[in-house]
Structure formats: structure tokens, C-alpha cells
Amino acid sequence: MSDPERGPRDSGPEAAFAGARLHIVTGKGGTGKTTAAAALALSLASRGGRVLLVEVEGRQGVAALLGSAALPYEEREMLRAANGGSVHVLAADAEAALLEYLEMFYGIRRAGQALTRLGAVDFATTVAPGLRDVLLTGKATEAVRRRAGGRRHSSDGPGNAPFHYDSVVMDAPPTGRIGQFLNVNSEVAGLARVGPVRSHADRVMEVIRSERTRVHFVTLLEEMPAQETRDGINEISGLGLNLGAVLVNMVAPPLLGGADLAAAAAGELDTAELVRGLKAARLETASAEAPEALAADLAGQVRAHALRHLLQERVRGELEGLGPPLLELPLLEGGADRAALASLARRLSEQGVGR
Amino acid sequence: MTGTDPGTAPRPEVSEAGRLDADALVDDPGTRIIVCCGAGGVGKTTTAAALGVRAAERGRRTVVITVDPARRLAQSMGLEELDNTPRPVPLSGANGAAGGSGGAGGSLHAMMLDMKRTFDEVVREHADPERARQILANPFYQTLSTSFSGTQEYMAMERLGQLRQSGEWDLIVVDTPPSRSALDFLDAPERLGRFLDGKLIRFLSAPASTGAFRLLGAGFNVVGSVVGRIVGTQFLNDLRAFVSAFDTVFGGFQERAERTYRLLQAPGTAFVVVAVPDTDSMREASYFVERLAKDSMPLAGLVINRTHPLPTGPGARLGAAEALAAADSLATGDHPLAGAALRLHAERVRVHEREAGLRARLLSAHRSLRVVEVAARPEDVHDLAGLRGIGSALAGEDASGDP
Numbered sequence: 001m002s003d004p005e006r007g008p009r010d011s012g013p014e015a016a017f018a019g020a021r022l023h024i025v026t027g028k029g030g031t032g033k034t035t036a037a038a039a040l041a042l043s044l045a046s047r048g049g050r051v052l053l054v055e056v057e058g059r060q061g062v063a064a065l066l067g068s069a070a071l072p073y074e075e076r077e078m079l080r081a082a083n084g085g086s087v088h089v090l091a092a093d094a095e096a097a098l099l100e101y102l103e104m105f106y107g108i109r110r111a112g113q114a115l116t117r118l119g120a121v122d123f124a125t126t127v128a129p130g131l132r133d134v135l136l137t138g139k140a141t142e143a144v145r146r147r148a149g150g151r152r153h154s155s156d157g158p159g160n161a162p163f164h165y166d167s168v169v170m171d172a173p174p175t176g177r178i179g180q181f182l183n184v185n186s187e188v189a190g191l192a193r194v195g196p197v198r199s200h201a202d203r204v205m206e207v208i209r210s211e212r213t214r215v216h217f218v219t220l221l222e223e224m225p226a227q228e229t230r231d232g233i234n235e236i237s238g239l240g241l242n243l244g245a246v247l248v249n250m251v252a253p254p255l256l257g258g259a260d261l262a263a264a265a266a267g268e269l270d271t272a273e274l275v276r277g278l279k280a281a282r283l284e285t286a287s288a289e290a291p292e293a294l295a296a297d298l299a300g301q302v303r304a305h306a307l308r309h310l311l312q313e314r315v316r317g318e319l320e321g322l323g324p325p326l327l328e329l330p331l332l333e334g335g336a337d338r339a340a341l342a343s344l345a346r347r348l349s350e351q352g353v354g355r
Numbered sequence: 356m357t358g359t360d361p362g363t364a365p366r367p368e369v370s371e372a373g374r375l376d377a378d379a380l381v382d383d384p385g386t387r388i389i390v391c392c393g394a395g396g397v398g399k400t401t402t403a404a405a406l407g408v409r410a411a412e413r414g415r416r417t418v419v420i421t422v423d424p425a426r427r428l429a430q431s432m433g434l435e436e437l438d439n440t441p442r443p444v445p446l447s448g449a450n451g452a453a454g455g456s457g458g459a460g461g462s463l464h465a466m467m468l469d470m471k472r473t474f475d476e477v478v479r480e481h482a483d484p485e486r487a488r489q490i491l492a493n494p495f496y497q498t499l500s501t502s503f504s505g506t507q508e509y510m511a512m513e514r515l516g517q518l519r520q521s522g523e524w525d526l527i528v529v530d531t532p533p534s535r536s537a538l539d540f541l542d543a544p545e546r547l548g549r550f551l552d553g554k555l556i557r558f559l560s561a562p563a564s565t566g567a568f569r570l571l572g573a574g575f576n577v578v579g580s581v582v583g584r585i586v587g588t589q590f591l592n593d594l595r596a597f598v599s600a601f602d603t604v605f606g607g608f609q610e611r612a613e614r615t616y617r618l619l620q621a622p623g624t625a626f627v628v629v630a631v632p633d634t635d636s637m638r639e640a641s642y643f644v645e646r647l648a649k650d651s652m653p654l655a656g657l658v659i660n661r662t663h664p665l666p667t668g669p670g671a672r673l674g675a676a677e678a679l680a681a682a683d684s685l686a687t688g689d690h691p692l693a694g695a696a697l698r699l700h701a702e703r704v705r706v707h708e709r710e711a712g713l714r715a716r717l718l719s720a721h722r723s724l725r726v727v728e729v730a731a732r733p734e735d736v737h738d739l740a741g742l743r744g745i746g747s748a749l750a751g752e753d754a755s756g757d758p
């Protein structure tokens with residue numbers, strides 16, 4: 001529970017992860033939520049533990065990232081980390097979660113199938129979205145509480161047994177929907193005031209509100225993702241949930257020094273020096289015959305690069321003022337794939353994740 | 356992102372014959388509706404706004420329905436908040452006079468869709484005051500009108516139908532909601548209709564002893580009681596109240612959705628598909644083009660936004676490998692500016708080749724597709740000057756994107 005008396009948390013990366021076992025990864029669509037969530041899971045697993053990566057939107061984003069066939073609704077070991085650590089993946093979807101829930105609490109697989117035929121899932125995911133969300137967040141929080149030797153579904157297992165998973169990372173819905181998604185309690189409250197769904201929601205909310213859970217935001221150094229991050233942070237802290245880190249994805253270093261960048265952005269690039277440089281470089285084609293014209297072409301690109309970089313620095317400055325620590329992930333040439341994950345995970349570990 | 360097959364990448368000039376000409380499109384008095392669609396974040400809102408500005412400044416009375424403009428863009432168009440009423444956009448500056456007027460009798464208005472309010476209005480229009488009150492207060496209506504994945508699409512279409520009927524506009528440019536998939540936009544109204552008319556809704560809302568249950572048989576009876584146990588009777592009661600109240604307005608909804616759908620197929624409508632040059636977005640654009648053809652929706656063409664064209668001078672002939680070799684040939688520490696410029700150029704050429712490959716692949720599947728490219732600007736587009744820049748790129752006037 002949040003304590004209004006407590007001052008701002010020490011904003012270093014260690015503090016953003018200390019004591020956390022459920023990591024919710026959100027961000028604007030397409031910023032790299034799935035990639036960052038997988039890298040975070042791998043980084044956490046490199047301490048040697050077992051980590052569960054849960055995908056909730058039924059889009060098979062993790063399978064696409066890992067270059068594997070579509071994953072079933074089943075916790076499956078997919079990645080190995082250093083020190084014997086492992087990342088397991090669960091591709092959760094509302095329909096399967098609903099059927100599991102029915103079977104688990106009511107032992108009614110047959111009725112569940114009838115419900116599917118009737119379009120119950122359409123129902124759960126449309127007019128009662130709170131139901132869908134509580135089923136999905138319920139999956140993740142159940143994995144957080146699960147203990148070694150405990151029965152998989154129902155109980156938390158022997159109270160002193162170690163946890164089955166050291167950490168659970170969720171590839172969550174985008175910023176536009178994250179507040180509603182996590183605030184299952186109030187969502188369900190409007191629809192079901194009493195009953196099993198309601199008490200399930202209360203149990204889920206208890207985990208989500210606790211210090212064990214952190215919400216991380218993935219962003220790019222661009223205006224709209226940064227704006228969504230700012231709005232999302234306000235919403236999440238307004239709900240009394242705990243913020244983790246801001247993961248700044250696809251960061252590319254500038255190719256020019258600060259003075260050259262500033263000059264280029266201002267349109268005052270030293271073209272004479274550029275021409276001298278082009279003359280000194282060994283160019284073969286016809287372009288070598290007209291270094292001035294080539295310099296004019298290249299100067300346009302240099303200026304665009306400089307402007308983009310200054311914009312990114314401005315956005316970074318704004319993000320720094322938001323509170324949560326910034327962690328950076330580099331732009332990888334050719335996109336992020338299974339092989340690239342290890343290097344992204346290493347970058348996170350170097351910045352203090354998992355320590 | 357996959358690599359490209361250099362063997363299939365033609366030079367861009369090859370497909371020049373099939374260029375989408377935005378000026379011809381907005382100048383044609385027969386064009387009454389332009390729908391900008393595509394996956395999220397590709398630049399639909401930007402394209403819609405740029406087409407609106409362009410059309411107004413070329414003399415048409417234009418209104419743009421935007422759905423989720425970036426804050427600064429909305430502000431620059433005088434849109435501070437959600438509001439279902441078109442507001443005049445002052446087009447002062449480079450072209451034309453102030454006060455919503457563009458060139459030669461044209462003008463620009465813009466509005467930001469308020470889907471909840473649009474929905475409320477439709478309900479009020481179709482139900483008597485007492486029923487409308489019941490519906491608006493029901494918790495199921497609250498979720499339906501704010502978070503059903505499809506309400507926004509449906510309401511954008513609803514608003515489009517209303518504006519078209521008003522007869523006040525020469526041209527209506529519609530931005531579409533930031534759906535996961537470009538296809539959601541076409542499917543959502545139908546899905547909403549199917550859902551409201553669905554078996555489950557009828558089943559759940561029928562009192563346990565009535566025909567619906569008996570018809571469905573004993574297996575389903577178990578389901579009914581299970582649902583009641585899980586969600587509670589309050590839930591079922593609210594749902595029943597909602598469905599029976601909504602029933603009365605439902606016919607009207609279906610009818611309106613069908614009318615709008617036909618409007619989209621009419622000759623005065625032009626779809627503009629927006630994509631960015633990456634594998635996913637181009638694949639999505641390809642599906643969308645096929646789907647529009649299947650539904651007999653008139654397609655104007657494809658905008659490939661945020662491309663990286665080569666410079667127009669001798670830089671166009673300097674290859675990536677050569678530029679890199681030249682950069683490497685400079686002794687360390689010598690001429691860092693030229694070294695950086697050459698490396699930047701090499702990267703630009705590689706990106707350009709990958710983009711050209713994606714474009715070629717798409718065009719080989721859709722040979723008659725008209726395409727225009729809009730270069731990535733170094734900064735976001737958030738004012739009228741930026742929109743004019745995008746507009747002239749859409750009209751083929753400026754291909755570079757470099758400042």
C-alpha cells in the first residue's frame with residue numbers, strides 16, 4: 001500500500017527493482033514492450049532463478065520475437081540464462097483463462113465448452129471487459145504467489161516453501177489501456193458487486209497494489225511515446241500502484257560531436273571542412289569529381305540527423321524529470337530477435353537490473 | 356525486420372506511373388469523403404490533417420474528423436478538447452486569409468471525435484426519454500460506450516454519416532481510430548452489431564424459465580446457473596435490463612451501420628491507406644488493399660509515410676559500401692565531419708534499399724496500386740507549416756524530407 005508520508009523513493013535503478021516480483025511492462029504500441037519485457041525477464045533470470053514471462057494480448061508477440069511457432073496456453077521453458085537461470089513463457093488469452101477458471105473453481109469443462117459455443121468469450125471480452133482483465137491479471141498474480149510443492153492452481157502452497165517463480169514479467173497492454181487493465185477491482189466492482197469473481201478480483205488487486213509489483217514504461221525518444229509515458233505514470237501513481245523504471249528503447253548514439261551537432265542543427269555546418277574531408281577521402285565514382293555538390297547532399301542528411309538528435313535529447317530531458325529512473329536499450333541494426341535478446345538483457349543487467 | 360532481396364529491388368522511378376496524386380484527388384469535386392486508414396502510429400491522423408489543409412487551401416469547404424491527434428497538433432488546429440462540433444481552423448500565414456478560410460472559397464474545419472457523446476446522442480435519438488435514461492445509466496452501457504473495442508470505429512462512421520447528410524461540406528476527411536489492425540475499422544461496426552444481437556446476450560438476458568432456455572436444452576441450463584453463480588445475480592439483472600432497453604434502439608443501430616457501409620462503397624468515397632516502410636506495416640497495408648477490393652470499397656492509393664529517400668544530387672549515386680570505404684580511408688582523427696557524413700550516408704542508403712525492396716514487393720502483388728511516399732521529417736509534425744509540408748509531399752512536390 002502506498003504511504004503518503006513516505007518521501008520520494010530513491011530513484012536509482014536498484015530501488016526501482018528492489019523487492020519486486022511482478023513486473024508489468026507497458027508503453028505506447030510499437031515501442032518495444034514485448035522486446036523489453038523479454039529482455040527484462042532474461043536479465044532477471046541471469047541471477048540464476050526461474051522467471052515467467054506472461055503475454056496477455058493473445059497476439060503471439062513472444063513467439064514472433066523468439067522465432068518460434070505459436071505458443072500454447074502453457075508455461076513452457078523458452079530461454080536459458082547464465083547461472084542455470086531460465087525464462088518460461090505463458091501465452092495467455094482470455095478464452096483459455098476463462099475455461100481454466102471455470103474448471104478450477106467449478107469443475108465444469110463441459111459447461112465451459114457450451115459457453116464458448118455461445119460466444120461467452122466475445123461476451124467476456126466485450127461488454128464486460130473487467131471480467132477478461134481480472135482473468136488475465138489473475139493468471140500472473142497466481143504465478144507470483146505460487147510456491148514450490150503447492151498445487152498449481154488453487155493454493156499458495158506450504159507457506160514457507162520457496163516461490164515457484166522468482167519473478168514474473170508481464171508483457172502488458174499499451175499505455176492507453178493499462179490503468180483500466182490493472183485497476184481490476186474497480187472495473188469489476190461496476191459489474192459484479194459480490195460473488196466469486198469479486199473476491200477473485202480482490203485477491204488479484206492485493207498483489208498488484210503491493211510493493212511486490214512495479215509498473216515499467218517502455219518509450220522511445222519521440223514526442224508521442226514520451227507523452228503517453230507521462231500520462232501513464234500519472235495515471236498509475238494516481239491509482240496508488242508502484243512505478244518501476246522507464247525503459248528508453250532504440251537509443252542510437254549521435255555520429256557527430258556536440259559542437260558539430262549544434263552547428264548542423266542551426267544550419268551552420270562547416271561545409272568547407274566537409275568538402276576538404278571528402279577530397280581527402282578516397283571516393284571512386286563520379287561523385288569524387290564534384291565534392292561540393294556531394295557535400296551539399298550530405299549536409300542535408302547531417303542536418304536532419306542533428307535535428308533528430310536534439311529532439312531526442314529534449315525528450316530525454318523531459319523523461320528525466322518524471323521521477324522513475326531511465327534505463328536505456330540500444331537500437332539494434334536489423335531489429336530485435338532471439339539472438340539480440342541476450343545483448344539487450346546484458347545491457348539491463350549492467351544498469352542495475354537484478355542486483 | 357527482414358533483409359531485402361537486392362535482385363528484386365527496382366529503382367523507384369520504375370513505378371512512377373502509378374503515383375497517387377493527392378491534388379487530383381482533393382481537386383476532384385466528385386471526391387466527397389476521404390478515409391485515411393492503416394495500422395496504429397503510421398501517420399493516419401497526420402495524413403488526414405494534411406489532406407484537409409491542402410484541400411481547403413485549394414478551394415474546398417473541408418472538414419476533418421480526427422480521432423486521436425497528438426496534443427500539439429490538436430492545439431495548432433485549435434482543438435483543445437474532445438468536441439463533436441467542427442471548429443474553424445484559421446489558415447493564416449503562407450496561404451490564404453484567417454478565420455477558417457482557405458484559397459478561392461475553401462475553408463477548413465476540424466473536430467475531435469467524442470465517442471461517448473456520439474453514442475449517447477444516437478441512443479437519445481432512437482429511444483423515448485425514459486428508455487434513453489435507463490440505457491444511459493446502465494453499467495453495461497457505460498462499458499460498451501467507453502471501452503468496447505469497436506465503439507470508436509462505429510462512432511467515427513456514425514459521425515461521418517451525420518456530417519455527410521448535413522450537406523454543409525464539399526469534402527469530409529476522416530481519420531480512423533488507432534486500432535491494432537487496419538482491418539478493425541471495417542469490421543468493428545459489424546462486430547458491435549453482431550454482439551448486441553448475439554445469442555449469448557439473448558440467452559443470458561432471458562429469464563430462466565422462458566423459451567430461450569428450454570430451446571437451448573439442459574446443457575445450457577447448467578451454463579445459466581453457473582454464470583449466475585460466478586458473476587452474481589445483480590450482474591445478470593443489470594444485463595437483462597440493458598438488453599431489453601437496448602432492444603428498442605437496436606434496429607436503428609443496424610440500419611445506420613448498413614447505411615454508412617454503403618456510403619463507404621459509394622463513388623464519392625476514396626480510401627487512402629497509410630503505412631510506414633517496415634515489414635509488418637506493409638503486410639498490413641497489403642491485407643487492407645485486398646480487403647477493400649473484396650468489399651468493393653474505392654481505393655485511391657497508398658501513402659508510404661516516413662520513408663528515407665536518397666538526396667537528389669550526386670549523393671544518389673554514392674553507394675553504401677563506397678561511402679563506408681571512403682569514411683574508413685580517412686586517417687583516424689582527420690576530418691571527423693566528413694567521416695560522420697559518409698557513415699550517415701551509408702546508413703541512409705541501406706535503409707533506402709530496404710524500403711525500396713518492401714515497396715517493390717508490395718507493388719508486385721498489387722500492380723495497379725497508386726503510391727506516394729512522404730519522407731520522414733526530422734521532427735514531429737505539429738503545426739500548419741508541418742502539415743503543409745506533408746501536403747506538398749503528398750502532392751509529389753517535395754520528395755526529400757531534408758530541411
Ligand SMILES: Nc1ncnc2c1ncn2[C@@H]1O[C@H](COP(=O)(O)OP(=O)(O)OP(=O)(O)O)[C@@H](O)[C@H]1O
Binds near residue numbers: 336
Ligand atoms: N532495441 C531495439 N532495436 C531494434 N529494433 C527493436 C528494438 N526493440 C524493438 N525493436 C523492433 O521494434 C518492433 C516492435 O517491437 P515489439 O514487438 O517489441 O513492440 P511492442 O511494443 O510489443 O509492439 P505492440 O504494441 O505491437 O505489441 C519489432 O520489429 C522489434 O524487432
Ligand SMILES: Nc1ncnc2c1ncn2[C@@H]1O[C@H](COP(=O)(O)OP(=O)(O)O)[C@@H](O)[C@H]1O
Binds near residue numbers: 399400401424425732
Ligand atoms: N512524415 C513524418 N515525419 C516525421 N514525423 C511524422 C511523420 N508522419 C507522422 N509523424 C509523427 O508520427 C507520430 C504519429 O503520427 P499520427 O499521425 O498521430 O499517427 P496515427 O494517427 O496513424 O496513429 C506523430 O508524432 C507525428 O507527428
Ligand SMILES: [Mg+2]
Binds near residue numbers: 033035061171
Ligand atoms: Mg507486443
Ligand SMILES: [Mg+2]
Binds near residue numbers: 400422423532
Ligand atoms: Mg491517429
